[in-house]
Amino acid sequence: MSDAFYIVRSATTADVAMLIELRAFLLDGTDASYSSRTPERQARWRAAYRGWLTNHLGANDNVQVLAVEHRDSGQVIGCATGIIDARAPTAANPNGLSGWVQSVVVAPQWRAQGIARQLMRQLLRWFDNREVATVVLQTTPDASRLYATLGFQTSTECLLVRQVRPS
Structure with a gap:
């Protein structure tokens, strides 16, 4: 998908550093329960995410990481991640495939221009093409x-979370 000033494409290992910086808008210093509030925790999730990206980009059919590239500068200005999880079938989801969307982020100066919507549309098509109903x-x-x-x-549904804090 493309617009006048950006293209949405699959992320590559060349994008890893910028994907980490974009995800930091969600994970560093916010009020969210999953936020990292110390430099040590920030370094820990960044290193783990770098490894995760390196192991999954282009290597796992159940993971789709999208990058938004500015046409003129080539800079990555947004991203989104889709993950397909195989769960036990239900009446509403007979094949058991569930999609999870994570880390939909657009750099602050590029927000409110339809970029997140394009990311989501492309991820939803990816899920649809793999018969992921949920x-x-x-x-x-x-x-x-x-x-x-x-x-x-x-x-x-009442969603409960048990999260053990890393030491």
Whole structure:
């Protein structure tokens, strides 16, 4: 997919450093429970994410990491990750395939220009092409309206999280 000033493409290992910097907008110093609030924790998730990206980019059919590249500068200005998880089948999801959307991020100076929407449309097509009927994501209040326009609804299920903090 492309627009006048950017293209959405699969991320490559050459994008890893910028993918980490973009994800930092979500993971460093926010009020979220998963936020890293110390330099040590920031360094830890960054190193782990670098390894994860290196192992998954182009090597796993169940992971799609998208990058948004500015046409003129070649700079990566946005990203999104889709992951397909095989779960036990249900009546609503007979093949058990569930999609998970993570880290939809656009650099602050490029926000509110339709980039996140294009990322999501491309990820949703990727899920559709793999017969993934259920797609889940966690959102911020600022992004929830975008996801609602793409068909996402607040779940009526009670989601509980057990998260062991790394030492």
